[in-house]
Amino acid sequence: MKDLKGKVAVVTGGGGGIGKAIGVAFLAQGMKVVLADVVKDLLDEAVLEIGSDDVIGQLTDVTSLDSLCELRDRTIDHFGAVHVICNNAAVGAGATGNVWEHHMNDWKWSLDVNVLGVINGMNAFIPTLVEQDEGHVVNTSSGNGGYTPMASTGIYPVTKAAVTTLTECLWGQLKEVGSNVGASILYPSTQTPGVLATGIWRAGANRPDRYGRGDPAKDADVRDALADYLARAKEAGQEVPVAPLEEVADLCVQAVRDDLFWATYPMDRQTDMLEARTRSMINRTPPEYLIEENLMSADAKERGEQ
Numbered sequence: 001m002k003d004l005k006g007k008v009a010v011v012t013g014g015g016g017g018i019g020k021a022i023g024v025a026f027l028a029q030g031m032k033v034v035l036a037d038v039v040k041d042l043l044d045e046a047v048l049e050i051g052s053d054d055v056i057g058q059l060t061d062v063t064s065l066d067s068l069c070e071l072r073d074r075t076i077d078h079f080g081a082v083h084v085i086c087n088n089a090a091v092g093a094g095a096t097g098n099v100w101e102h103h104m105n106d107w108k109w110s111l112d113v114n115v116l117g118v119i120n121g122m123n124a125f126i127p128t129l130v131e132q133d134e135g136h137v138v139n140t141s142s143g144n145g146g147y148t149p150m151a152s153t154g155i156y157p158v159t160k161a162a163v164t165t166l167t168e169c170l171w172g173q174l175k176e177v178g179s180n181v182g183a184s185i186l187y188p189s190t191q192t193p194g195v196l197a198t199g200i201w202r203a204g205a206n207r208p209d210r211y212g213r214g215d216p217a218k219d220a221d222v223r224d225a226l227a228d229y230l231a232r233a234k235e236a237g238q239e240v241p242v243a244p245l246e247e248v249a250d251l252c253v254q255a256v257r258d259d260l261f262w263a264t265y266p267m268d269r270q271t272d273m274l275e276a277r278t279r280s281m282i283n284r285t286p287p288e289y290l291i292e293e294n295l296m297s298a299d300a301k302e303r304g305e306q
């Protein structure tokens with residue numbers, strides 16, 4: 001979609017972090033934007049802060065197809081059309097222990113939001129885009145899972161690997177039916193080195209009751225993984241800068257405008273990991289590239305104490 005001016009974009013998980021930044025970047029392109037989020041306060045604050053008639057908020061739960069269909073209908077009612085859907089909402093469940101020990105509701109919550117949420121977004125919006133033969137779908141994945149998994153984080157990379165595979169299939173099928181609708185995978189990344197300081201680091205925050213683990217007090221006690229990481233890095237004598245979310249949002253705009261499938265900045269470390277993974281598959285050797293000291297993730301003992 002070369003000309004973005006006047007076009008209408010929807011961003012799930014748009015109440016904060018990367019989603020909000022994407023909304024702001026689309027607005028700067030002259031687009032109209034619907035931010036969708038399950039946390040009302042975040043959403044209201046974001047819409048108020050942006051303060052434009054071209055941006056509205058819609059309370060949405062991506063785990064529900066009905067909610068996504070309502071989002072689509074409200075978008076079309078309000079702005080008269082829809083062209084871009086960014087399936088960006090995701091959670092980190094803050095699971096404890098190892099993959100064979102996680103509470104089933106940590107799996108269910110993560111799979112419902114991170115995977116079914118993307119599928120619901122695609123089902124609700126893509127028929128309209130295909131029918132008008134114009135539009136773009138951006139699904140947010142992560143290098144963690146989308147390229148190679150950070151073994152210690154278990155659930156999250158499983159969901160992000162699914163988003164990557166899903167989007168590859170989507171791209172292929174759109175081509176197969178001869179549609180002009182584009183598809184991209186966004187790997188949040190920046191040219192400026194640093195961490196993306198967003199809500200996702202507070203894994204387990206805003207956990208709905210239906211995904212409770214039987215101990216509401218423990219569920220409400222959410223770890224700030226970014227603060228923990230920064231503390232670990234400091235102890236190891238490392239300075240960790242914070243990278244601007246605007247760069248991730250610019251990547252998303254570029255993906256839509258230039259029909260970029262792999263929306264990511266090149267990262268040498270990631271390239272090394274991808275090559276190591278491919279070599280391991282081709283040579284049928286164990287995934288030893290996964291064994292590394294990573295200050296970003298908690299070790300098994302610490303995970304057990306979350």
Ligand SMILES: NC(=O)c1ccc[n+]([C@@H]2O[C@H](COP(=O)([O-])OP(=O)(O)OC[C@H]3O[C@@H](n4cnc5c(N)ncnc54)[C@H](O)[C@@H]3O)[C@@H](O)[C@H]2O)c1
Pocket residue numbers: 012013014015016017018019036037038039042060061062063088089090091113117140141142143187188195196197198199200201206
């Ligand atoms: N921050 C990073 O380092 C990073 C890296 C790679 C990928 N990502 C991905 O970027 C995307 C945005 O995450 P972020 O980092 O901005 O985190 P964030 O927590 O700030 O944003 C996610 C948003 O999704 C919303 N959300 C959660 N459940 C929802 C539901 N059921 N329905 C609707 N909205 C829901 C949250 O309220 C939140 O506002 C996610 O897909 C995440 O996996 C983030």
